[in-house]
Amino acid sequence: MVSLPKRTGGKRGTRKFKVPQWNDQTDVVVVGYGAAGANAAIAAHDAGAEVLILEKMAIAGGNSGVCAGAMLCPENLADAIQYYRALSFGTVDEDLIHGFAEAMVGIPDLLKSLGAEFNVLRKDPPYFPTLLNANVRRIQFNPTGPAGFKFLSGQVEKRGIRIMFKTPAKTLMQIPETKEIIGVEAESKGKKIYIKAKKGVVLACGGYEYNPEMLSSFNVPGLTEFVYPWGNPGNTGDGLKMASEAGAALWHTASIEWGSFCAKVPSKEFGMAIGLGIGRSMPVGSFIFVNKYGKRFMKENKNLIHRKEPLEALYFDHERAEYPNLPAYIIYDENYRQNGPIACTLKYFEEVWGGPVGYPMVHKVFEWSNDNQLEIEKGWIIKADTIQDLAMKIKVDPSGLEETVKKFGSNCLDGKDPEFDRPGDSLTPIEVPPYYAVELALSLINTQGGPKHNRHGQVLDYDNNPIPRCYAAGELGSFFGFLYQGGNNYPEAWAFGQIAGKKAAAEKSIT
Ligand SMILES: Cc1cc2nc3c(=O)[nH]c(=O)nc-3n(C[C@H](O)[C@H](O)[C@H](O)COP(=O)(O)OP(=O)(O)OC[C@H]3O[C@@H](n4cnc5c(N)ncnc54)[C@H](O)[C@@H]3O)c2cc1C
Numbered sequence: 001m002v003s004l005p006k007r008t009g010g011k012r013g014t015r016k017f018k019v020p021q022w023n024d025q026t027d028v029v030v031v032g033y034g035a036a037g038a039n040a041a042i043a044a045h046d047a048g049a050e051v052l053i054l055e056k057m058a059i060a061g062g063n064s065g066v067c068a069g070a071m072l073c074p075e076n077l078a079d080a081i082q083y084y085r086a087l088s089f090g091t092v093d094e095d096l097i098h099g100f101a102e103a104m105v106g107i108p109d110l111l112k113s114l115g116a117e118f119n120v121l122r123k124d125p126p127y128f129p130t131l132l133n134a135n136v137r138r139i140q141f142n143p144t145g146p147a148g149f150k151f152l153s154g155q156v157e158k159r160g161i162r163i164m165f166k167t168p169a170k171t172l173m174q175i176p177e178t179k180e181i182i183g184v185e186a187e188s189k190g191k192k193i194y195i196k197a198k199k200g201v202v203l204a205c206g207g208y209e210y211n212p213e214m215l216s217s218f219n220v221p222g223l224t225e226f227v228y229p230w231g232n233p234g235n236t237g238d239g240l241k242m243a244s245e246a247g248a249a250l251w252h253t254a255s256i257e258w259g260s261f262c263a264k265v266p267s268k269e270f271g272m273a274i275g276l277g278i279g280r281s282m283p284v285g286s287f288i289f290v291n292k293y294g295k296r297f298m299k300e301n302k303n304l305i306h307r308k309e310p311l312e313a314l315y316f317d318h319e320r321a322e323y324p325n326l327p328a329y330i331i332y333d334e335n336y337r338q339n340g341p342i343a344c345t346l347k348y349f350e351e352v353w354g355g356p357v358g359y360p361m362v363h364k365v366f367e368w369s370n371d372n373q374l375e376i377e378k379g380w381i382i383k384a385d386t387i388q389d390l391a392m393k394i395k396v397d398p399s400g401l402e403e404t405v406k407k408f409g410s411n412c413l414d415g416k417d418p419e420f421d422r423p424g425d426s427l428t429p430i431e432v433p434p435y436y437a438v439e440l441a442l443s444l445i446n447t448q449g450g451p452k453h454n455r456h457g458q459v460l461d462y463d464n465n466p467i468p469r470c471y472a473a474g475e476l477g478s479f480f481g482f483l484y485q486g487g488n489n490y491p492e493a494w495a496f497g498q499i500a501g502k503k504a505a506a507e508k509s510i511t
Contacts (some may be wrong), residue, residue: 001255017176022183025196026052026162028504029184030108031169031239032205034062034232035490036474039497040202040504042114045159049199049505053161054186056168056234059363062206063231063323063446063475064493066362068144068353071118071494072136072487073107080105083136084479087488091252091481099455100479103495108139110494116151118142138487143354146362148490164188168238172201172470174244175440179247179461180468182510200469200504202496203459207447207475208237210271218253218449220314226326228267229444230259230276230358239476243451246470249462252481253449257489259312260304261330263287263343264441266366272359273443274366276377277344278330285339286428287332288408289440291325294391294400296408299420300330305445306486313442329394330438331387333407334432342381342438343368375438384439405430446489450477457500469507471500 027049030041038060041051059065080101096498111118121138142148156163166188173183173194183196191418208214209229214237216224229235240270244250263275279289283301298312317324336342349357356362368375375381384390387405390396408500409429411417416424451459451472458466459477474493 016255016400020173020194022196022386023193024052025183025198026050026200027509028052028501029054029169029195029197029201030501031201031242032056032062032474032476033082033163034206034474035149035152035203035493036066036476036497036500037062037202037204038064038149038156038474039494040204040471040501041161042152042159043479043504044202046159047502047505051161051197052197053156053163054167054169054184055163055165055233056238058166060163060165061149062234062391063145063235064357064490065145065149065489066151066357067148067490068357069140069142069148069490070487071107071139071145071491072485073104073139073491074101074136075105077101077105079136086313087480087483088483089482092479096455096479100492103499104488104491107491107495108384111139112500114155116142136485138198139491140354144178144357147355152232157323167193169205169242170238172242174246175378178468180510181246196467198509199507200471202457202471202472202473202497202500202504203239203243203476204493204500205239205476206232206235207450208240209235209444209447214240215444219256223314223323223326225268226257226260226264226313226441227444228271228273228441230273230360231390231446232359233272235446239472240450243459243472243477246459246467247461248451248459248470249464250449250468250477251452252478255291255448255478255481255484257306257445257448257484258304259443259445261444263380264327264439266375266378267441270360270365272365273441274360275343275368275380276358276360276443277348277420278438278440281341281344281348282336282339284426284428285332286336286430286432287330288404288430288439289406290329290331290396290401292322292327292396294396294398294404296404296419297325299417299422301422301426306359306484308483311442313440318424319448329396329437330440331390331401331430331435331437333430333435335428336430337372341370342372345370346354346478354392361445376436380438381438383425383434385434387430387435388438390437394439446475448473448475448478448480448484453477455499456503457496458503469504471504473500
């Protein structure tokens with residue numbers, strides 16, 4: 001048993017700390033009910049601790065509940081160490097690389113021990129062949145996030161673990177002298193509540209996808225109106241705020257995972273990526289991307305997902321102090337419209353992933369129409385009889401756009417794209433009226449930044465000392481500081497949720 005200081009009055013921080021009047025208490029408080037939170041709760045409970053999960057939203061799941069469910073798991077420890085050392089790209093120390101490798105190799109055993117069914121799909125070659133030669137297995141779990149989270153929440157319910165929905169954690173209660181975390185201030189029904197955590201707090205509250213200020217400061221200065229998340233709106237960086245207030249070192253904030261292009265106007269309206277996959281759903285045919293000058297700026301059917309080199313859309317012209325490729329538009333003709341939905345639909349994800357993916361699709365916020373007609377009626381797709389009229393409607397230089405469309409047409413006749421190397425069989429002239437334009441935005445899959453942690457999930461301060469009784473798991477302060485191969489964040493959330501939950505449950509109880 002560890003004793004708390006006496007209640008002394010005064011305020012937190014530099015002034016005297018007042019132990020609050022607790023409204024509730026438990027051994028381990030888990031903040032956030034995605035895969036990391038569910039796994040932390042299960043592990044802490046199974047290690048004998050009483051657990052309370054606080055979830056900000058009315059529904060469970062977070063990004064985990066809408067993800068594609070892909071898990072990459074190296075086959076053996078030696079390969080795994082080599083693989084994660086290369087991916088860490090110098091941003092993580094050897095001890096965590098070894099701990100991380102052990103945890104990820106153990107994923108199939110973890111799934112089996114929980115009774116989960118999964119398929120080992122195939123061996124995936126690493127994305128970065130010049131760096132890596134270890135093959136990794138791709139496990140497809142159940143098939144996508146919604147089913148995966150149904151399994152996890154079933155495990156939580158089976159154990160009778162308490163959950164408080166619509167209860168965001170706001171502040172970690174910390175003893176100034178010892179830095180120990182002894183509870184959480186949260187908000188329930190508009191009121192502050194104080195929950196004592198006798199053993200520890202696990203922060204599993206995801207990234208800052210929906211925090212424009214953090215995105216602008218860490219990743220995309222001045223560009224937040226062009227970036228829309230694909231995941232859970234509850235992920236607003238609360239864990240970064242709480243942990244940094246408690247003295248945690250923040251790391252990996254420069255690392256984010258891009259998705260593909262989406263449609264800007266509806267994304268702004270709904271606040272999340274709508275019309276995702278423009279240019280990927282139909283990579284072949286009579287379409288191009290142009291910038292505000294009416295010029296092409298990239299190979300349109302290039303895959304942007306998880307790309308680490310700067311995206312063409314984000315190119316900054318230093319002399320002009322502007323992003324010349326934003327605003328950007330997809331321009332296409334009637335043939336392309338008639339070929340099918342210009343954005344990825346449920347059918348696309350069912351064919352590729354076996355189920356729905358992304359918050360807008362899973363939670364039925366909006367589904368792109370098959371003939372693109374609804375989006376034309378809503379004014380999200382701009383229509384005109386001539387390229388000139390189209391250019392004027394979207395305020396792009398008409399002669400610039402006409403010239404670009406003409407040049408693209410002659411490239412199509414030659415079957416070659418000397419400017420951007422788009423494959424010959426993907427080139428079709430834009431020549432059948434009416435013509436269409438959709439303003440583009442970038443979609444964001446998830447962020448990686450947050451409090452630094454060690455192999456036990458303990459949150460570290462800037463001197464690498466653990467902040468006592470404070471843990472983090474999942475995409476909040478993820479392992480991945482730069483390079484990333486798709487299929488790693490989801491199993492990381494499972495594995496480090498387990499590690500953090502178990503370790504927190506093993507702490508000595510405070511009185
Ligand atoms: C569309 C999509 C597809 C993806 N596909 C894959 C994939 O196939 N493979 C892969 O490896 N990764 C994938 N990812 C990434 C991966 O899903 C996530 O990184 C991972 O699931 C994060 O799990 P988590 O538990 O850390 O966070 P989340 O699952 O996001 O859970 C965090 C929870 O915390 C809650 N919360 C936030 N703030 C508070 C607060 N103050 N108090 C209480 N609760 C709070 C949130 O509401 C949320 O429920 C995908 C992500 C997205 C968005």
